Amino acid sequence: MSSSHEQPLAAQAIGSASETIGDLPKRAIGIDVGGTGIKGGIVNLHKGSLSGDRFRIPTPKPATPEAVADVIGEILDELLSREKAPALEELSVGVLFPAIVDKNIVLSAANIDESWINTDAAKLLRHLPGQIHTLNDADGAGLAEARYGAGKGLEGTVMTITLGTGIGSALVHDGVLVPNSEMGHLEFEGEVAEKKASAAARERADMPWDEYGQLLNRFLKHVERLQSPELFIIGGGISKRSEDFLPEVKDLRAKVEVAALQNNAGIVGAALYAAEQTRLNQARGRS
Structure with a gap:
């Protein structure tokens, strides 16, 4: 053979x-x-x-x-x-x-x-x-961030989490995309994750920013146990307010960064x- x-x-x-x-x-x-x-x-x-x-x-x-x-x-x-x-x-x-x-x-x-x-x-x-x-x-969006944005040059696994109407996710290992990771559809604290932890869910619940940061921290720890990324990149429109909630995201093994390409990430990645x-x-x- x-x-x-x-x-x-x-x-x-x-x-x-x-x-x-x-x-x-x-x-x-x-x-x-x-x-x-x-x-x-x-x-x-x-x-x-x-x-x-x-x-x-x-x-x-x-x-x-x-x-x-x-x-x-x-x-x-x-x-x-x-x-x-x-x-x-x-x-x-x-x-x-x-x-x-x-x-x-x-x-x-x-x-x-x-x-x-x-x-x-x-x-x-x-x-x-x-x-x-x-x-x-x-x-x-995650492919663009991993190759050109907040994850540029990083070896290993990078996961981008986009927070909006739902929760999107992108898993990139050594610059190569593993498509359709769909972390927003995980069960999380008894619910579908995006129904509880998306930006839209925060607005529906009128949740204070610090409380939302603590919720997001628990969600990222949940994902980290499954995928063990070296870096989480937080994207979506809500990332413009990152200083209001990211201070509550801590005690993770992975680093956490804000998306660099913002609203252009999807177009660039496509x-x-x-x-x-x-x-x-x-x-x-x-x-």
Whole structure:
């Protein structure tokens, strides 16, 4: 039996950490589908930053796959009209969804229209230019933070926790994403974690900031026992108020940092993921 080193390249297990994929293009496009808005931007992959302003269109209601696809098309048209847009022949487009996404199939709808369940997002968007790749929104933000933001250069496991309407999570080990970790759906103190510890849950309960910090501390200790990350990165809009609650987050083995890329993390991560997936497909001999 031949060893893996003797197999054709397309038969080997090649991941985003492999030197086989080579250099990424300078720019790609990221689009982040949210409950209230869909935003996109051109991303400089060498710097992990946006080239120009974001472009945002309100999320249609109802946010059916067809309606959202139309808005994604509008955003892509606008971005491609700009001077710094990637050339069509090397265009990669990453699209994030607030749902579990496995091989471009949307498998959940906790924060998106139920008609998305079992939708093949890549097939839905195949009429658009470029190589389209899709991903969970928290995974996109976490990948960007691990590679360009608060976790840049850190070896080992980095977990980004996004606090908003729900709780998103992204698990990245040595720079490689392990998708769909979904820590917000863990059972925590007798409830689904995001129903108790999300930013929205704090607002519903009118919880004081110090009390929320103590609650978050217990949740992170719960997650730490399961995943043992070297670093927790706290993201989401609430991270702008980190000084109000993070002092209560303590006695963890892991370090805790505030997200560095803020509202651009999803767009940056989507673009990075898409560019790497395009290169991986090329290395594996796929179109």
